[in-house]
Amino acid sequence: MAAPTERRHVALLPVPLASHPAMMLLLGRKIISSVPNVEVSLLVTDPSATSLSAAAADSGIRVVRVDSGVDKAVAVTPPQALRKFAEVAVESLRKGLAVAEEEVGFKITCIVADAMMTFVCRVLAEERGVKWAALWSPSAGALAAHMHTEHFLNAIGPHGIEGHKEETADQYIPEFPSIPIIDLPPEIFNVGSPFGKMLHLMSLYLDNAVAVVVNSYDALEPAATDILRRVFSDKLPVLNAGPFTLTMPSSSETSGADPHNCLPWLDSHAAAPTSFVYISFGSEYSPPLEELVSLAEALEATKVPFLWSLPNRFKPSLPEGFTERTSTLGKVVPWAPQMSVLSHVAVGAQLTHCGWNSVLESIVTGVPIIGRPSRIADHPFDGRLVFDVWGIGVEVEGWKLTKATAMAALEKVMRGEEGKKAREKIQVMKRLSNEATTEPNGSSAKNLREFINIITC
Numbered sequence: 001m002a003a004p005t006e007r008r009h010v011a012l013l014p015v016p017l018a019s020h021p022a023m024m025l026l027l028g029r030k031i032i033s034s035v036p037n038v039e040v041s042l043l044v045t046d047p048s049a050t051s052l053s054a055a056a057a058d059s060g061i062r063v064v065r066v067d068s069g070v071d072k073a074v075a076v077t078p079p080q081a082l083r084k085f086a087e088v089a090v091e092s093l094r095k096g097l098a099v100a101e102e103e104v105g106f107k108i109t110c111i112v113a114d115a116m117m118t119f120v121c122r123v124l125a126e127e128r129g130v131k132w133a134a135l136w137s138p139s140a141g142a143l144a145a146h147m148h149t150e151h152f153l154n155a156i157g158p159h160g161i162e163g164h165k166e167e168t169a170d171q172y173i174p175e176f177p178s179i180p181i182i183d184l185p186p187e188i189f190n191v192g193s194p195f196g197k198m199l200h201l202m203s204l205y206l207d208n209a210v211a212v213v214v215n216s217y218d219a220l221e222p223a224a225t226d227i228l229r230r231v232f233s234d235k236l237p238v239l240n241a242g243p244f245t246l247t248m249p250s251s252s253e254t255s256g257a258d259p260h261n262c263l264p265w266l267d268s269h270a271a272a273p274t275s276f277v278y279i280s281f282g283s284e285y286s287p288p289l290e291e292l293v294s295l296a297e298a299l300e301a302t303k304v305p306f307l308w309s310l311p312n313r314f315k316p317s318l319p320e321g322f323t324e325r326t327s328t329l330g331k332v333v334p335w336a337p338q339m340s341v342l343s344h345v346a347v348g349a350q351l352t353h354c355g356w357n358s359v360l361e362s363i364v365t366g367v368p369i370i371g372r373p374s375r376i377a378d379h380p381f382d383g384r385l386v387f388d389v390w391g392i393g394v395e396v397e398g399w400k401l402t403k404a405t406a407m408a409a410l411e412k413v414m415r416g417e418e419g420k421k422a423r424e425k426i427q428v429m430k431r432l433s434n435e436a437t438t439e440p441n442g443s444s445a446k447n448l449r450e451f452i453n454i455i456t457c
């Protein structure tokens with residue numbers, strides 16, 4: 001650790017997407033609580049700069065608002081916003097770093113950025129002559145796949161993966177799980193898209209960082225971790241320090257309290273343990289409206305009790321009278337405190353799009369998964385890990401919610417043998433995730449200490 005007299009100034013650069021800025025704030029808190037004499041500046045765009053400022057101030061973290069490149073008067077989708085940000089990122093963050101230094105009164109000593117921001121932070125770190133480190137919030141397996149982008153592109157050629165759909169990733173990367181290559185993150189094969197370009201640059205330059213911290217734990221992804229260590233050939237440490245939700249737990253200001261009274265409602269409606277299904281499709285994604293309707297019909301038909309986190313804009317699309325008819329069976333809310341809900345004794349399964357955070361939250365709470373992966377980012381890959389590699393969940397047939405496929409998946413997991421088996425397996429993983437994070441010598445606890453040491457020494 002840095003000597004108490006040495007002052008350090010760490011700049012945190014999250015990618016302005018979904019829960020990433022909030023996660024960086026949690027890392028900032030962990031740094032401040034672990035190291036004396038350290039200043040932490042979080043460089044974020046709006047709306048995160050506004051929503052996180054109170055929580056950041058409470059933790060002694062300085063929020064520096066940076067330009068997002070988006071005209072506030074124009075509505076943009078998340079991919080459009082990301083493209084705009086990528087265009088202005090170098091200049092915008094360069095200014096942000098200068099503001100942070102002026103406010104603190106001394107220079108930045110280390111930059112910690114989302115790994116997908118490699119394209120900008122390596123430039124900024126180099127021009128300032130400081131080190132930089134990266135945080136990767138999806139799985140180690142997804143990072144291992146991205147790090148082979150050039151290898152895939154060279155092997156597959158210019159015509160994309162059309163002719164390779166029957167192949168599995170282990171045919172290209174020895175020791176990788178046997179996952180169809182069409183279920184790898186699609187950006188690997190689409191390096192021309194804004195997101196694909198960022199991730200491609202990450203794969204080319206990430207080895208310039210001093211360390212990478214990953215939201216996984218060693219016992220969960222041993223093969224992918226070995227592959228990463230081989231890729232970086234000991235040039236930089238790859239440190240699994242997750243699940244972050246255990247090593248960097250959030251408080252109600254960052255994760256959201258319970259404004260819709262989900263927990264008291266579960267308390268009062270829980271007839272039996274593990275009888276409820278919790279449903280959420282993450283912070284950005286939703287299946288098409290007709291699938292939401294089919295799911296509602298399946299819930300009514302199976303009478304599986306439910307708590308459904310569904311943004312308000314989708315509620316009018318539910319079948320007419322659904323919420324009234326199911327008022328004693330279930331509750332639909334625009335947002336739920338997911339970790340607390342999954343920890344509730346009444347909850348027996350999570351129906352999810354297979355975003356990595358949701359998968360990890362199921363693991364740490366021991367709640368099996370009903371997966372309806374989206375075809376976006378790492379969700380298909382995470383789904384394959386859940387269904388085929390770890391066996392901790394059941395897939396919705398065809399990854400499409402019809403009344404029949406939703407009913408079948410609900411029956412299997414809530415009432416069938418497959419659910420029992422998945423529950424047993426995920427309980428083992430829950431124990432391993434706890435050992436990795438809560439025991440002082442647990443692998444993730446140690447790795448997080450090492451990461452913080454590297455960025456502050």
Ligand SMILES: O=c1ccn([C@@H]2O[C@H](COP(=O)(O)OP(=O)(O)O[C@H]3O[C@H](CO)[C@@H](O)[C@H](O)[C@H]3O)[C@@H](O)[C@H]2O)c(=O)[nH]1
Nearest residue numbers: 018137138280282283309335336338355356357358377378
């Ligand atoms: O009502 C809700 C709904 C969601 N959440 C939280 O929101 C997060 C959702 O995260 P995740 O399941 O990972 O979904 P996305 O927000 O879609 O995830 C983005 O970030 C992940 C981690 O980088 C990537 O794996 C995904 O590809 C990317 O889409 C989780 O922590 C949930 O607990 C709540 O607390 N309450």
